[in-house]
Amino acid sequence: MRSTLIQNVLDAELPAIESASGVWLTDTEGRRYFDACSGAVVTTIGHAHPHVVRAIAEQAAKVTFTHRGAFTSTATDALADRLTAMTGYAGAWFVNSGSEATEAAMQFALQYFRETGRPERQWxxxxxxxxxxxxxxxxxxxxHARRGVAGELAHDFPVLTAPYAFRDAPGLTDAEYSAVLLGDARRRFEEHGGTLAAVVVEAVGGATLGCTTPPDGYLQGLRALCDEFGVLMIVDEVMTGAGRTGTMLAVDHWDVRPDIVALGKGLAAGYSPMAATLVNERVLGAIREGSGRIHGGHTYAGNPLSIATGMAVLDVLENEKVIERAAALAPVFQAHMERVASVHPSIVDVRGIGMMRAFEFELTDGRQRATGALAARFAAISQHEGAIVYATTGGYNDAVSVAPPLVATETELDELFDIIDRALTVFETELGIGVPVLEGTVS
Ligand SMILES: Cc1ncc(COP(=O)(O)O)c(C=O)c1O
Structure with missing residues (x-):
């Protein structure tokens, strides 16, 4: 009988997960999978962390829902205070998903310009x-390929060239590549300057291209262009924020301060739907001195259960020094990525930062596959071998992200890369690329 569940691939027969602990997932057949991409770059502190599980149970026994229009709670204020203290922003607006956090960031920018008498800035x-x-x-x-679902309803905003050094700038230094990208950006600012509300960029390209790090100087240059043209800078840190790159925010690597930051995924680390938009004093102050109210919100936003979960996740990040540990583990992780890439010729690029890194595949013998087919096939083989990785879905390349929980141990990483190496061998054998030999260990 057909399932009534509507899935992305309607009749897909996916394994059902029964339980999870740390970096491991176990399905109903007893098969174990290494959660090597933290779900969708979400589960930073691993699964079933006892502190978070306890906090959720305690909160559930007290109260799970009140509406933010009628009540606040000391925990909600405390979470906002803690997040803003950790990041240096003036305020935190809670929502339920990364999409809502970016959408809210756009609405804050639009409101800022309406409240300061420049309503024409809407792009x-x-x-x-x-x-x-x-x-x-x-x-x-x-x-992103998904844009197609919205058809003409998606607004046709002007666009910038995303940093993608491997394909677009082979042989260029960071300074040279930044100059190229910023030259292109300056032309867009000059063309549309008076109508622009904000620039919205990911700090590190995630779902679309796979862990593409910007050249040093690029985000700093974008910040300077925003200042020159009176445009707000919004950085979408839904994937990169809350420690994924070894710093609380990825922009910290380049000392850049956006006006607005979107957070999601790692903020509640998969324990509850939870996201936030962080807003600086320039924007929040203008709204406070203007109408003094935010027109928007979602019913479940800032619900007590999610707030308690977010608090508990921040406890773990701080008490167990998870972000510092991620920064320390990153070079070991990178060495593993480079080591397997060095013996698997299907991999033509390895890149990334902190605990989010990617392989890009290509058939170098001239054979053609539909874009994305190699990445999807590798992800399927890797899942079969026991490690879940994250194939890009943007429709632009064949990259696969590896982004394990930040709490993975070095021994667990050894185990993960044994699985990935095995999966690569199966993948390349299937493609007729030859059977490599991997020797030695990283640690
Ligand atoms: C950078 C970025 N922004 C926003 C989103 C959307 O987040 P959500 O799927 O939680 O709505 C994602 C999800 O992958 C993302 O990677």
Whole structure:
């Protein structure tokens, strides 16, 4: 009998997960999978962390829902205080998903310009090859393959070239590549300057291209252009924020301070739907001195259960020094990625930052496959071998992201890369690429 569950691939027969602990998932048949992409770059602190599980149970026994229009709670204020203290922003607006966080960031920018007498600033500049969520605003910001579902409803904003050094700038230094990208950006600012509300970019390209790190100087240069043209800078840190790159925010690597930041995924680490938009004093102060109210919100936003979960996740990040540990583990992780790439000729690029890194595949013998087919096939083989990786879905390349929980141990990483190496061998054997030999260990 057909399932009544509507899935992305309607009749897909996916394994059902029965339980999870740390970096491992176990299905109903007893098969174990290494959660090597943290779900969708979400589960930073691993599964079933006892502190978070306890906090959720305690909160559930007290109260699970009140509406933010009628009540606040000391925990909600405390979470906002803690998040803003950790990041240096003036305020935190809670929502339920990364898409809502980006959408809210856009609405804050629009409101800022309405409240300060410049309502004509309604346009956004973003990377064509980026991803900001599945809402109309988010899809309008990106040229991700999913944009097709919105058809003409997605707004046709002008776009910037996304940093993608491997394909677009072979042989260029960071300074040279930044100059190229910023030259292109300056032309867009000059063309649309007076109508622009904000630039919205990912700090590191995630779902669309696979862990593409910008050249040093690029985000700093974009910040300077925003200042020169009176445009707000929004950075979408839904994938990169809350420690994924070894710092609380990925922009910290380049010392850049956006006006607005979208957070999601790692913020509640998969324990509850939870996301936030962080807003600086320039924007929040203008709204406070203007209408003094935010027109928007979602019913479940800031519900007590999610707030308690977010608090508990931040406890774990701080008490167990998870972000510092991620920064320390990153070079070991990178060495593993490079080591397997060095013996698997289907991999033509290895890239990334912190605990989010990607392989890009290509058939170098001239054979053609539909874009994305190699990445999807590898992800399927890797799942079969016991490690879940994240194939890009943007429609631009064949990259696969590996982004394990930040709490993975070195021994667990050894185990993960044994599985990935095995999966690569199966993949390449199937493609007739030859059987490599991997020797030695990283640690
Ligand atoms: C950078 C970025 N922004 C926004 C989103 C959308 O988040 P959500 O799927 O939680 O709505 C994603 C999801 O992958 C993302 O990677």
């Amino acid at each position: 956004f500049l973003s990377h064509r090859k980026g991803y900001h969520g599945n809402t109309l605003g988010g899809l309008s910001l990106s040229g």
